[in-house]
Amino acid sequence: MAELSVILPAYNEEAMILRTADVIGSLLAGAGIDYELIFVDDGSKDATWQKIGEAHAANERVHGIHFSRNFGKESAIFAGLSEAGGRCAAVMDCDLQHPPETLLTMYRLWKEGYEVVEGVKRSRGQESGAHRAAAGCFYRIMTKVTGIDMSRASDFKLLDRRAIDALLDMPERNSFFRAMSSWIGFNKTQTEFDVQEREAGESKWSTKSLIRYAIGNIVGYSTAPMQAVTWAGVLVFLCSVLLGIQTLVKYFSGHAVEGFTTVILLLLLIGSVIMISLGVIGYYIARIYEEVKGRPKYIVSRRL
Numbered sequence: 001m002a003e004l005s006v007i008l009p010a011y012n013e014e015a016m017i018l019r020t021a022d023v024i025g026s027l028l029a030g031a032g033i034d035y036e037l038i039f040v041d042d043g044s045k046d047a048t049w050q051k052i053g054e055a056h057a058a059n060e061r062v063h064g065i066h067f068s069r070n071f072g073k074e075s076a077i078f079a080g081l082s083e084a085g086g087r088c089a090a091v092m093d094c095d096l097q098h099p100p101e102t103l104l105t106m107y108r109l110w111k112e113g114y115e116v117v118e119g120v121k122r123s124r125g126q127e128s129g130a131h132r133a134a135a136g137c138f139y140r141i142m143t144k145v146t147g148i149d150m151s152r153a154s155d156f157k158l159l160d161r162r163a164i165d166a167l168l169d170m171p172e173r174n175s176f177f178r179a180m181s182s183w184i185g186f187n188k189t190q191t192e193f194d195v196q197e198r199e200a201g202e203s204k205w206s207t208k209s210l211i212r213y214a215i216g217n218i219v220g221y222s223t224a225p226m227q228a229v230t231w232a233g234v235l236v237f238l239c240s241v242l243l244g245i246q247t248l249v250k251y252f253s254g255h256a257v258e259g260f261t262t263v264i265l266l267l268l269l270i271g272s273v274i275m276i277s278l279g280v281i282g283y284y285i286a287r288i289y290e291e292v293k294g295r296p297k298y299i300v301s302r303r304l
Contacts, residue, residue: 007089008039035086039094099196157181233277
């Protein structure tokens with residue numbers, strides 16, 4: 001059994017596989033750490049799997065998992081955790097934006113007795129203003145609805161075997177590793193890192209995919225949208241009461257306004273709230289439907 005397993009989700013990262021395997025492998029070997037690298041190919045459409053094979057041929061400590069199709073980063077992380085044989089396991093991006101040197105700090109903290117070592121971002125690197133604002137908004141919402149400070153959270157974490165087993169025992173299909181690894185508790189600490197610039201390739205996260213990812217995780221980890229529907233209903237009810245009082249006062253004072261403007265506005269307002277509410281409820285029902293079907297989080301087609 002290796003001492004440390006390093007899990008590296010990869011999607012269309014052919015340009016980085018060999019470089020990442022060499023950098024991390026050399027670093028851990030130089031530090032005298034017994035390690036294994038687990039690349040999880042999330043259904044890549046380029047030569048990522050072939051590059052993983054080359055890395056495996058050059059270093060027997062490099063292992064690979066290939067999905068039958070693209071299942072998403074969360075599934076790739078949990079696949080890596082389930083395959084990890086180390087006494088502890090670290091999750092990091094394979095584009096080296098998570099600095100490999102931080103692994104040594106995490107490992108040292110684990111040796112001191114910490115069971116969950118979280119990498120928190122000191123800086124986010126070079127991002128557009130729109131992306132930075134959107135990310136900040138998402139993490140503020142997640143912090144509010146989960147009660148967990150996620151303002152600088154990342155997927156860069158090191159977990160003890162006990163923490164790994166606790167995560168794998170959770171039965172839900174729609175997982176959010178960043179929040180779940182904080183929710184499980186255990187003896188926890190943090191270490192800061194600066195997000196590095198990508199050496200090759202480009203980010204696989206479009207604005208559309210980030211928004212979909214954010215909505216899915218908020219709904220999957222919180223009932224706040226359902227509660228917002230209730231408060232929207234209360235607000236519409238209070239507005240209706242006020243408008244009703246105003247209408248009655250004008251009627252009995254003989255100043256009732258003819259026409260249907262107020263009625264039409266009320267119908268549009270109430271109808272909009274009802275349709276939005278049904279959409280939110282429908283989204284939750286869809287997530288329940290996905291969970292009830294019990295399909296696996298991922299399907300592994302090949303292993304190295």
